[in-house]
Amino acid sequence: MAKKIHDTPMLDELEKGPWPSFISGFKRLRDQHPDPRINETVGSLLGQLEHSYETRKGYWKGGTVSVFGYGGGIIPRFSEVADAFPESKEFHTLRVQPPAGNYYTTDMLNQLANSWEKYGSGLITFHGQTGNIMFIGTTTENTQHFFDEINEYGWDLGGAGPCVRTAMSCVGAARCEQSCANEHAIQRWLVNNFTDDVHRPALPYKFKFKVSGCPNDCQNAIERSDFAVIGTWRDDMKIDQDEVKKFIEAKGRQYVIDNVITRCPTQCMTLNDDDTLDVNNHDCVRCMHCLNVMNKALSPGDDKGVTILIGGKRTLKIGDLMGTVIVPFKKLETEEDYESLVELAEEVIDFFAENALEHERTGEMIERIGLVNFLEGIGVEVDPHMVNNPRQSSYVRMDGWDEEAEKWFARKAEQAAG
């Protein structure tokens, strides 16, 4: 039987222009792939997508699909217009966790492609917004077969629904001189401690870990994760004065004044008459700007660690929130350091599980109950690094002041004693 080719005049417009066209890719699968399961599914998908373009509406509905033993990891999609486009009536996506840092060999990509060719539509995205490899489009039955096959050679499903989600980290120490952390270790210590919470959604809502190796935050961790781990350092930044001189020679003194010295958010840099550079490291907030501009001359210090910010999320329901500082600095060198990081994450997730309302993110819960109640819940002491400024309103009951002040001095004495 000749397969049905849907007319796609609107989608055809997306084959024009110089950027690679996903529609041309779909058509290659439809027209050139020998397996009817693939060419018919994608042909049908093109028909449904054209229908969406014509009517300006989506036609997928969710459902319940998972693999044996798990409760999530699949985005089920059933077509609402299956009568017209029957071959793509079941078109589920498998979310698969990428390796930390998104590294692949071409051999492994080919192996994944071969498995997907056996069971799926042939469409793949590296990666979705949460960070999963998206194997887009298969039937309920083949979801299980595909997972069984790739799970045997090291790949596991990510999260979908109210659960711990797939984590992400930046390119990191593997290829970046700004990295102050082992992003790979942090990501895997954290998310792999919660595989049960990834695979069996039972939290109030989603919970995301993201890791960036430095405050440039290429992974967008502060803005889009519930638990952001960002590399930083607390000793002096390193200055190679010879490289400073070379930079000034190449770019000019005015360039350095306009683009480095005056752009420092805390005005902590001085360009001396002899073209050396001084930094007041106590005023430096580790914003990274000068290191980004004078990449060869300036580097992070040696006393590296991480800052942890909690509560970032997108718009639904109370509006976008950034994560806020919960741990200003934490060393991550020994196994005990990593264990205590995981313990903190466990405290946070346990508190979230017990106290958040249904469909409430961690940041929204903190907004509702106040940061201090959250800190007490997870056993973290207050710290002035957590705020932009102290309270502005006098409308608060403060009869515990003396005890709180004593706690502060006791903690300070303890820190001083080492």
Place this chain on the structure above:
Amino acid sequence: MALEEMRQPIESGCPDGFQYMHPVMRKNFGQWKYHEHPRPGVLRHVAHSGDEIWTVKAGTQRILDLFTLRKLTEIGDKYGEGYVRFTIRSNIEYMVADEAKVQPLIDALEEAGFVVGGTANSVAMISHTQGWLHCDIPGTDASGVVKAMMDELIDEFKNCNMPNRVHITTSCCQINCGGQGDIAINVQHTKPPKIAHDLVANVCERPSVVARCPVAAIRPAMVNGKPSLEVDEKKCICCGACFPPCPPMQINDPEHTKLAIWVGGNHSNARGKPTFQKLVAAGIPNNPPRWPEATAIVKQILRTYKEDAKDWERINDWIERIGWPRFFEKTGLPFTKYHIDNWRGARASLNASTHIRF
């Protein structure tokens, strides 16, 4: 199949990336000294050991078909060294230790239709969501918007002529999966949901739907003798939050679902603290297949930024320097009552000073 015959999953979680990493990167892990940017799309990282790794970055269509994926791996085998990674914005990066491989790799990628670029102060690949292709609640498509827009911005991807990098994002609903960007093109609904009252009782868990509304505009009601929900349309902000838990509350509309453009979102801590994007334009038609009206506004904003911003200023830095009145003046975009925030915390966005630029 009987339960005992089902295969138990191996809960291996996130795989170790080291096994897929270029040997030079494994060897020099945490030991990199500096990097250079010899040309758009190429990075040269130098380690303290003196070792070098070269990276060639290329943009793709993101939704890859098997043929395209195999073409990418074939290029990696033939011209690269078999090691790749994907960036957060779905570009592919090839890592090679041998500089001599860089140009042939670029040539092979361009020959195959991929676009080398996206580094440093370029317009990076637009990060995008699922849209009509696969999402269950989308107001628009994502792949199509991105394709149409990248066709027009390709020269800015291939070159590094912007004051600083520009990250553009899209989102197909107001949940904003696309996140924060220097420029964000997001769906903005303009009318309350249309309710299929006959279906609500069977499909929706009504108390959850009531709880989901950010402005408490939804209440239970009996309609035509059946339990349903009703929306106080004076309160409704048309956000669509009720639609995912209750598909009979259809928010998407071919005419009234519009696009809005936001600017100044910045994840980085460089210079100022990270910032959220701010509304600059709305009421833009959701106009497949190529969304020309949205692209025209994005290009207008980019042109103004490129002409007016100083080196290293991201869009938020630039606007902070010149002020919002001048942003609207220079871009020619109208300033309306909708630009003045009335959500929680809105007072912090008001100018309580005499700081006025003339």
